[in-house]
Amino acid sequence: MRFIFKTDYEQDIRLFRHGGQRFWYGVLAVLLLLAPWWAGEYVMSQLHFILIYSIVGFGLMMLTGFTGQVSLGHAAFLAVGAYTEALLQAAGVPFVISISCAALFTAVLGLIVGLPALRLKGIYLTIATLAFNVIVEEIIARWHSLTGGNEGKHLKPVQILGWKLESDAEFYYLCLVLTVICCLACVNLLRSPTGRAFVAIRDSEVSASCMGVHLAKYKTIAFAFSAALTGIGGALYAHKLAFISPEQFTLFQSIELITIVILGGIGFLHGAVLGAAFIIVLPQLISIAKGWLPEGLVPAGMQAVVFGVILVLVIIFEPLGLYGRWLKIRAWFELFPFYRKGMFRRQKSYMKSERLR
Amino acid sequence: MAGVSLGCVYALVALGFVLIYKATETVNFAQGDLMMLGAFFALTASVMMGWPYWATILFAITVMAVVGMLIERIVLRPVLGQPAFTVVMITIGVGYVMRGVVTMIPGWGTDTHQIATPFAEAIWNVGGVVLPVQQLGVIAMTAALCAVLYLFFRFSRLGVAMQATSQNQLAAYYMGIPVRRVNMMIWGLSAGVAAFAGILLAPATFIHSNMGFIGLKAFPAAVLGGFGSVPGAIVGGLIIGVVEALAGYYLPEGFKDVAAYVVLLVVLMVRPSGIFGETARKKV
Numbered sequence: 001m002r003f004i005f006k007t008d009y010e011q012d013i014r015l016f017r018h019g020g021q022r023f024w025y026g027v028l029a030v031l032l033l034l035a036p037w038w039a040g041e042y043v044m045s046q047l048h049f050i051l052i053y054s055i056v057g058f059g060l061m062m063l064t065g066f067t068g069q070v071s072l073g074h075a076a077f078l079a080v081g082a083y084t085e086a087l088l089q090a091a092g093v094p095f096v097i098s099i100s101c102a103a104l105f106t107a108v109l110g111l112i113v114g115l116p117a118l119r120l121k122g123i124y125l126t127i128a129t130l131a132f133n134v135i136v137e138e139i140i141a142r143w144h145s146l147t148g149g150n151e152g153k154h155l156k157p158v159q160i161l162g163w164k165l166e167s168d169a170e171f172y173y174l175c176l177v178l179t180v181i182c183c184l185a186c187v188n189l190l191r192s193p194t195g196r197a198f199v200a201i202r203d204s205e206v207s208a209s210c211m212g213v214h215l216a217k218y219k220t221i222a223f224a225f226s227a228a229l230t231g232i233g234g235a236l237y238a239h240k241l242a243f244i245s246p247e248q249f250t251l252f253q254s255i256e257l258i259t260i261v262i263l264g265g266i267g268f269l270h271g272a273v274l275g276a277a278f279i280i281v282l283p284q285l286i287s288i289a290k291g292w293l294p295e296g297l298v299p300a301g302m303q304a305v306v307f308g309v310i311l312v313l314v315i316i317f318e319p320l321g322l323y324g325r326w327l328k329i330r331a332w333f334e335l336f337p338f339y340r341k342g343m344f345r346r347q348k349s350y351m352k353s354e355r356l357r
Numbered sequence: 358m359a360g361v362s363l364g365c366v367y368a369l370v371a372l373g374f375v376l377i378y379k380a381t382e383t384v385n386f387a388q389g390d391l392m393m394l395g396a397f398f399a400l401t402a403s404v405m406m407g408w409p410y411w412a413t414i415l416f417a418i419t420v421m422a423v424v425g426m427l428i429e430r431i432v433l434r435p436v437l438g439q440p441a442f443t444v445v446m447i448t449i450g451v452g453y454v455m456r457g458v459v460t461m462i463p464g465w466g467t468d469t470h471q472i473a474t475p476f477a478e479a480i481w482n483v484g485g486v487v488l489p490v491q492q493l494g495v496i497a498m499t500a501a502l503c504a505v506l507y508l509f510f511r512f513s514r515l516g517v518a519m520q521a522t523s524q525n526q527l528a529a530y531y532m533g534i535p536v537r538r539v540n541m542m543i544w545g546l547s548a549g550v551a552a553f554a555g556i557l558l559a560p561a562t563f564i565h566s567n568m569g570f571i572g573l574k575a576f577p578a579a580v581l582g583g584f585g586s587v588p589g590a591i592v593g594g595l596i597i598g599v600v601e602a603l604a605g606y607y608l609p610e611g612f613k614d615v616a617a618y619v620v621l622l623v624v625l626m627v628r629p630s631g632i633f634g635e636t637a638r639k640k641v
Contacts, residue, residue, distance in 0.1 A: 070442050116626055123384050123441055123584075127576050128625045131618035134573075138615045251573070255449055262446055302461070308453030315447050316435045 002334070013191045032176060036169035044168045049280045050273075051175040052236045055182045057260045057272030059229030062186055064258065065267045066195070067222035068202030069117055073129030074257045076136035077106045077227045079249035081234025083140065086153045086244060095160050102235040103228040110227025114220040133254050141246040152245030155238050175236055182229055186269055189225070198222055202267075259307075263314055265323030274322040282307065320344070362492035364598020365499040369554035370575035371582065371590040372506070373547040379523045379585050380543035383444035387428075387452035388551055389572015394455055395421040395552025396564045400470050414556055418549040425548025429541045437537065452569065459566045470564040495557045502553060503591055510587065519543055523585075574601075577621035583630055592632060596620075 004011075004018055016022045031038075035047060056078060063069050081102045088098035113132055117125050140147045147153065158165040158174060165171050189195045197218045200208035209215050238244045256279060264275025286303050318325055324344070332339040373388045385391075399417040402408045408416065428451060436443050459465050510516040522529045522539045529536050555568070562568055578597045582589025597617045604616035 070445075116622075120625060123445065124580070124625060126442070126445065127384075127580060128622060130573070130576065131621045131625075134618045135615050135622075142610075258446070302457065304453045304457030305461070306457075308450040308455075308457065311450030311453065312432055312447050315443055315450070316432070319439075319443070 015187065036172060041168060044172055046280055046284070048168070048172060048175055048240050050277050051172075051179045052233050052240060053257075053260060053276035053279060054179050054273045055236065056230050056233035056257055057264065057276045058182050058186050058269060059226040059233065060257055060261050061264075061266075061269060061272045062189070062198070062229070063222050063226035064261050065271070066190065066202060067198040067219065069219065069222060070122075070126045070258070071129040071226070072126050072251070072254045072258060073113070073131075073133035073136075074226075074230050075249040075251065075253035076129075076133040077110060077230035078234040078237060078253065078257070079136060079140055079244075079246070080109055081106050081231030082238035082244045082249070083147055083153070084231070085235035085238050086155050087146070089155060090153075095158050099232060099235045103231045106231025106234070107224040107228035110223040110225075110230075111220055113227070114223030117219050117223060118216045130251065130254070133249075133251055137246055137249055137251075140249070147246075150245060150247075152243055155242050155244070157242075158239050171239070178232060178236065182232065183269065186229075190269075194218065194221060259311055262311070263321050265321030267320075268323045270326075271321050271323040274326075278322060282310070360599040360602025361595060362495040362598070363601070364578075364595040365495050366554050366558045366571070366594075367575045367578045367597050368591045368594025369499060369502070369550055369557065370572050371578035371594045372503075372587065373551045373554070374575060374579045375582075375585060375587055375590040376543055376547040376550065378579075379587075380519050381433075381444070381540055382523065383441045383448075384584075385448045385547065386445055386572075387448040387455065387569075388547070388575065389569030390452040390455040391421065391425065391548045391551035391569075392555035392558070392572060393564075393566065393569035394424065394459065394555075395548070396555030396559050396568065397459055397465050398552065399556045399559065400465070400564050404470070414553070417552045417556055421552035422545035422549040425551075426541045426545040428548070429544035433540075433544070434537060437540070456566055456569065465566070468565070471559070491560060498553075498557060499591070502550070503587070506550075506587060515539070515542065574617050577617040577624075580621055581624050582632055586632075589632055 002018060002020065006012070011017075016025065036044065039047060056074065059077075060071065060074055063071055084102040084105050085098055088101055089095070093101070113129065116128055120128055141150055143149070158171065160174075165174055190198075197208065197213045200211060200213050201215060201218055201222075205215060241248070260272065260275035260279050262275070263278050264273070265271030283303060286306055290302065314321060320327065328344055331343065370388055370392055373391070374384060377383065377385045377388075395417050398420045399413050402416040403410065403413040432447055432451060433444060436447060510520060518529070518534045518539050519542070521532065521534055522536050522543075526536055529539075555564075558568065558571065562571070574597065575594065578594040579590055580593070581596055582591070582593025597620065600620055601613055601616050605613035608616070
């Protein structure tokens with residue numbers, strides 16, 4: 001058990017709470033920096049996806065995990081980011097500017113989507129974002145002159161200031177740098193009054209507005225920020241795949257993105273990374289498991305079943321996701337032998353209608 | 358006409374949403390998949406066992422009611438009373454499982470199937486207007502089901518108990534209503550309605566493992582009518598069906614698929630509580 005002896009108010013908002021954290025994050029940083037040396041080509045490619053999904057996960061975590069607004073339309077933001085990047089690159093715009101434009105444009109779009117969010121609550125908002133996703137997907141498929149319709153669009157490798165990022169390792173470092181920047185941006189935002197306002201809105205809108213949090217303003221900011229991160233993720237996603245078409249940005253993509261947040265652990269930035277890693281690794285595990293089964297018994301729908309079962313089990317037995325499991329393990333070791341079973345138990349609650357007064 | 362009969366199917370799926378929303382204040386994203394599963398059970402009964410159409414309907418509804426209750430008992434009971442979003446994610450997971458399981462079962466698989474209906478290709482000619490019996494049948498059966506459900510909620514003890522549960526779980530507990538059992542029954546009822554919708558939809562779209570996606574179109578219907586209102590779901594479903602048919606006819610290609618969602622967004626902007634919805638006001 002570690003006791004942190006506080007001698008300074010600054011300590012509360014430091015990036016690292018104590019030396020142990022500094023050490024372990026340092027180890028992680030070194031491992032990630034050296035990844036091109038220890039990882040094979042295949043693992044590198046998976047790492048790209050994990051980093052890209054982490055960025056999107058951060059965006060969704062800020063919105064869903066910290067502000068409490070559930071969106072089933074983030075694939076639309078991903079699509080807009082990806083297509084902005086593709087179009088600007090085709091127009092010869094340098095990468096640094098084009099990815100900023102992608103972020104900016106999706107942020108504006110997020111702002112627009114965020115506006116109805118001020119009137120809508122809970123499930124209605126989710127359905128509205130779902131509708132938004134379907135409409136954006138259809139627009140992309142139909143607007144042939146701009147997006148190439150269902151034939152999709154091809155992208156060239158990234159080029160920064162005349163330096164072509166053609167190899168896996170170079171693209172990996174680009175993703176890594178952007179992921180770290182996005183992560184730090186989220187951490188910083190959460191330490192600021194804005195971030196505290198987000199959490200206040202999540203926990204109770206009424207009490208937040210009583211404490212002087214301007215609901216409309218902060219919800220819109222949350223939407224715009226989340227969309228911007230997703231846009232950056234989308235731009236990288238487009239470069240990673242080198243080919244984008246509307247069917248990559250369906251509602252199922254949105255559901256997959258929200259499961260990143262749920263499986264990783266809602267309300268923790270670590271959860272976004274863990275969830276992203278899990279979502280990427282899961283199909284590999286399934287295909288390995290398929291190898292063990294006898295030939296005739298390999299069903300086509302197994303992936304969907306496993307995915308669904310894991311989702312349901314996690315929500316029932318581990319509401320805080322993978323990161324919650326880690327917290328429990330850590331608490332067990334820290335408090336040994338005093339850990340009790342009920343320490344993380346959910347409070348019993350009764351649902352009450354919000355429809356009637 | 359095609360719009361109205363498709364609208365009836367939307368209405369029935371929306372009705373499933375509404376029933377569950379009324380009782381448990383959560384949205385069941387697996388409603389479309391329940392419908393798909395119901396259609397597959399009907400397929401089994403009618404094609405593989407060679408039962409008559411009416412027996413098939415009864416069989417599918419009964420089996421699906423049991424499936425619905427089992428889902429509630431096994432998956433949703435543990436998170437009873439948790440925030441709505443938790444349940445939404447669970448139902449999404451259940452939907453995935455159902456879609457996957459269906460493709461794994463021999464005889465169902467990933468192929469497209471069809472069931473025979475008594476009113477296959479027949480046409481009625483009423484005063485110069487040609488009416489396909491197929492679609493009339495869908496409309497008539499929807500109307501009958503709605504009447505039964507209305508009477509159930511209005512007059513039966515169980516129906517009233519279901520309404521009470523939806524308004525305040527805790528108070529319902531205090532009044533001696535077995536909230537959990539009521540929830541289980543409402544899931545069974547809703548799954549039964551879904552099976553019915555699946556059977557009605559089967560001649561129009563055939564039966565395949567992805568037919569549940571039509572459930573997504575029922576969202577606009579449910580919202581338009583006001584989530585939590587049974588007549589609203591029916592009216593909303595009909596409006597969405599007609600709007601879609603008209604959009605497919607008058608507007609350029611591509612608008613047909615989106616029309617329902619555009620209507621949905623407009624409704625949410627202008628009047629989030631829908632046509633028949635009660636005004637929402639949250640208490641502290």
